[in-house]
Amino acid sequence: MSYPPDAARDVCVPAARDGRLPSRSAGVSRWRRRHHRKGWLYVLPALLLFTLMIVYPIVRSFYLSFLDYSILEPDSARFVGLDNYARLLFQRQNHEPFWHTLYFTAIFVPAYVVLALLIAMMLNRLKRGSVALRTAIFTPVVVSLAVSAVMWTLFYNPAFGLAHKMLAGAVGAANRAAALLGAGPLGAVPDGGVLADRRWAMIGIALMCLWNGIGINIILFLVGLQRIPEELYEAAVVDGASGWRRFWHITLPQLSPTIYLVVLLSLIGAFKLFGQPFIMTAGGPEDSTLTYVMRLYNLAFRYGKFQLGYASALAYALALFIFGISLLVRKLNRPVE
Amino acid sequence: MAVESRRVSATLWVILLGVALLSVMPFAWVVCGSLKPHLEIQRGNVWPWQPYEVEKPAGQHVTLDNYRKIADKLSGLPTYYFNTVYLAMAGTFLTLLVGSLAAYGFAHFRFAGNKLLFTLLLLTIMIPGEVTLIGQYELMFKLRLYDKIAGLLTAYTAGHLLLVIFIMRNVFVSIPQDLVDAAMIDGAGTWRVFWEVMVPIGRNGLAACAILTLLGIWNEFLFALTFTSTEEVRTLPVGITMLKGQWGLFNSGVLFATVLLSFLPIVLIFILLQKYFVRGLSAGAIKA
Numbered sequence: 101m102s103y104p105p106d107a108a109r110d111v112c113v114p115a116a117r118d119g120r121l122p123s124r125s126a127g128v129s130r131w132r133r134r135h136h137r138k139g140w141l142y143v144l145p146a147l148l149l150f151t152l153m154i155v156y157p158i159v160r161s162f163y164l165s166f167l168d169y170s171i172l173e174p175d176s177a178r179f180v181g182l183d184n185y186a187r188l189l190f191q192r193q194n195h196e197p198f199w200h201t202l203y204f205t206a207i208f209v210p211a212y213v214v215l216a217l218l219i220a221m222m223l224n225r226l227k228r229g230s231v232a233l234r235t236a237i238f239t240p241v242v243v244s245l246a247v248s249a250v251m252w253t254l255f256y257n258p259a260f261g262l263a264h265k266m267l268a269g270a271v272g273a274a275n276r277a278a279a280l281l282g283a284g285p286l287g288a289v290p291d292g293g294v295l296a297d298r299r300w301a302m303i304g305i306a307l308m309c310l311w312n313g314i315g316i317n318i319i320l321f322l323v324g325l326q327r328i329p330e331e332l333y334e335a336a337v338v339d340g341a342s343g344w345r346r347f348w349h350i351t352l353p354q355l356s357p358t359i360y361l362v363v364l365l366s367l368i369g370a371f372k373l374f375g376q377p378f379i380m381t382a383g384g385p386e387d388s389t390l391t392y393v394m395r396l397y398n399l400a401f402r403y404g405k406f407q408l409g410y411a412s413a414l415a416y417a418l419a420l421f422i423f424g425i426s427l428l429v430r431k432l433n434r435p436v437e
Numbered sequence: 438m439a440v441e442s443r444r445v446s447a448t449l450w451v452i453l454l455g456v457a458l459l460s461v462m463p464f465a466w467v468v469c470g471s472l473k474p475h476l477e478i479q480r481g482n483v484w485p486w487q488p489y490e491v492e493k494p495a496g497q498h499v500t501l502d503n504y505r506k507i508a509d510k511l512s513g514l515p516t517y518y519f520n521t522v523y524l525a526m527a528g529t530f531l532t533l534l535v536g537s538l539a540a541y542g543f544a545h546f547r548f549a550g551n552k553l554l555f556t557l558l559l560l561t562i563m564i565p566g567e568v569t570l571i572g573q574y575e576l577m578f579k580l581r582l583y584d585k586i587a588g589l590l591t592a593y594t595a596g597h598l599l600l601v602i603f604i605m606r607n608v609f610v611s612i613p614q615d616l617v618d619a620a621m622i623d624g625a626g627t628w629r630v631f632w633e634v635m636v637p638i639g640r641n642g643l644a645a646c647a648i649l650t651l652l653g654i655w656n657e658f659l660f661a662l663t664f665t666s667t668e669e670v671r672t673l674p675v676g677i678t679m680l681k682g683q684w685g686l687f688n689s690g691v692l693f694a695t696v697l698l699s700f701l702p703i704v705l706i707f708i709l710l711q712k713y714f715v716r717g718l719s720a721g722a723i724k725a
Contacts, residue, residue, distance in 0.1 A: 135546070135627075136546045136547045136548050137546075137548050138546060138548075138627055139542040139543070139545070139546025139547070139548040139551065140542070140546075140548050141542070142538045142539060142541050142542030142546070142627075142631075143538075143539045143542035143543060143548075143554070145535050145538065145539070146535045146536060146538065146539035146598055146602065147539070147554070149535060149591070149594065149595050149598065150558070150595055150598055150599075152576075152595070153569075153573065153576070153591055153592060153594075153595030153596075154561060154569055154595050154596070154598075155561070156572065156576065157568075157569045157570075157571070157572025157573045157575075157576055158561065158564055158568055158569055158572060159572070160571075160572035160575065160576070161568050161569070161571045161572040162568075164571065164572070171574075171575060171578075219453070219456055222449045222452060222453055223453065225445075225446070225449055226446065226449055226450070226453070230453070231711075232457075233453050233454065233457050234711075234715075235708060235711050236457035236458075236460050236461050237453070237456055237457050237460050238707075238711070238714075238715065239460060239461065239464070239704055239707060239708070240460055240463075241718070242652065242700075242703045242704060242706075242707040242714070243700045243703070243704070244655060244656035244658070244673070244674050244699075244700075244703075245656060245658055245674070246656075246658050246673070246674030246675070246677055246678055247673070247674065247677055247696060247699045247700050248700075249678075250677050250678065250680075250681045250692070250696055251463055251467060251696050251700075252463070253681065254467070254470065254689065254692065254693065254696070255463055255466070257689075259479055259480075259481060260470075260478050260479060260480070260481045260482075260483055260689075262462070262463075262466050262483070263463075311459070311460065311463070315460075316718060319715055319718050319719050320719065322719075323719040368565075372565060372566075372567065374658075374659060375658040375659065375674075378678075379678045379681070393567055396567060397659075397663075400570075400571055400574070401574075401663055408571050408574070408575065411571055412568070412571050412572075415565070415567045415568040415570070415571060416568060418565055418567055418568075419563070419564055419565050419567075419568055422563075422565060423563060426563075
């Protein structure tokens with residue numbers, strides 16, 4: 101991946117054109133400059149589209165984040181400095197969604213990463229005949245979040261949903277086990293369904309996201325695992341290292357770039373949670389699944405006031421938060437390398 | 438040693454089989470539910486071996502009525518489908534074309550500002566889509582693209598450009614210079630080099646980009662929800678949430694069938710092209 105690419109070809113082509121060997125003359129260098137300038141033509145369409153549809157909106161949102169601005173009354177917009185940012189920090193309606201999102205991240209990301217790593221390691225150990233298994237395990241990845249959210253709303257339906265019955269069974273078994281140990285019941289799946297209960301709704305959404313997305317992480321881990329040289333393990337076996345030590349001293353360090361990537365992507369994805377609760381619970385019950393991005397969306401498009409200025413501030417705060425998280429993850433990842 | 442390793446791999450098989458079953462079960466369950474009338478579903482009789490309890494004729498197990506209702510145009514599903522397929526195909530084509538041309542420009546031409554421009558593009562990955570969303574929403578009105586398929590097409594194409602540029606730039610840079618030279622000695626201009634050297638050699642990379650873009654557009658929810666408001670321009674992800682409200686309470690069987698029809702094509706394509714999908718997904722993720 102060297103850049104600039106091999107310089108030799110620059111002189112080769114004009115030589116072919118006039119049938120003489122190239123000399124480092126003014127003509128060649130003019131040809132070379134003209135040739136390289138053509139690059140602009142190839143880059144231009146993408147650049148125009150990108151500037152219009154991505155760069156301009158990014159800059160515009162940044163500007164809006166300092167205005168009290170609604171799209172309904174563009175003329176009454178006024179500059180308010182950092183007011184929007186102060187409001188987003190101090191307004192209580194923003195705190196709850198932030199904590200809900202953090203709660204979702206805390207229950208979702210560890211399972212999302214650790215289970216994916218375990219499954220990937222198991223798939224990697226299977227030498228033959230695992231194609232059907234892999235296909236089955238990866239299939240949910242191609243189902244769109246909206247379809248899978250509607251699907252799981254049915255799945256969680258208290259009257260007929262299979263997931264509802266399975267969860268009830270699992271919780272019942274856990275309660276019986278707890279009773280054997282002399283403890284009281286651990287909990288119960290609500291009769292009205294998982295999504296209608298404020299303590300369970302986010303867990304239900306997290307389970308659905310796990311089903312829908314874990315295949316991506318498994319694929320990433322598999323790619324990372326396959327890159328680890330087999331010799332390392334062979335040498336470790338010769339040295340008499342146990343399976344656990346091989347995992348701890350070879351797999352984990354070798355995999356650390358992949359782990360970094362997966363953790364980062366999972367954290368960012370979790371923090372942007374929007375569609376699934378929007379479809380499955382509309383933020384309810386009692387706002388218990390109202391996430392940060394949903395709050396942003398509501399401010400901008402739902403509450404009828406189209407407060408694009410304030411919503412822009414929320415969007416930029418999210419960008420800043422994600423940026424901070426990526427720095428943090430990068431820092432934590434260092435010592436493992 | 439051999440006995441032990443056989444036991445280990447048997448254990449792995451059992452665990453993974455369990456994981457695979459959990460992954461596939463929701464699909465199977467939706468297929469079953471789509472074959473049942475509403476009242477039977479509400480009574481919990483979703484499986485095909487459970488006979489009707491309240492619905493007539495008694496003793497029947499399954500029906501295709503739900504699909505008939507969808508085919509009778511009682512549902513907006515065909516429109517949503519058409520829009521999504523159109524957007525996915527046109528968007529993927531446009532993104533690949535514009536993106537790989539730019540990637541070629543970045544990879545093989547040393548024009549002034551090449552590196553700087555590329556770095557600036559790289560920096561924009563840090564900005565989450567939610568930031569662009571608000572600016573783009575306003576822009577949609579200014580460009581008269583709000584509530585139009587063309588608006589979504591532009592947004593999606595622009596939104597997936599970076600991915601294609603990054604992947605394809607890496608692919609094009611690794612194409613041996615000798616091949617380009619050979620083509621140019623034969624009198625090919627840069628345009629022909631692109632089509633006759635870059636594209637054929639980079640086809641694996643292009644396939645990976647196509648899959649990522651296709652999946653991205655097929656699944657996109659937030660922008661489609663924000664930039665459209667009428668039935669005619671709804672995409673499948675947004676439309677199905679509307680159908681959830683429309684069918685969920687009084688005709689859950691039709692909702693089951695709708696869900697099934699929404700995931701069936703993409704799941705079938707995935708099973709057929711599994712290898713390419715996995716390769717594409719991993720290529721994209723490594724870039725990110």
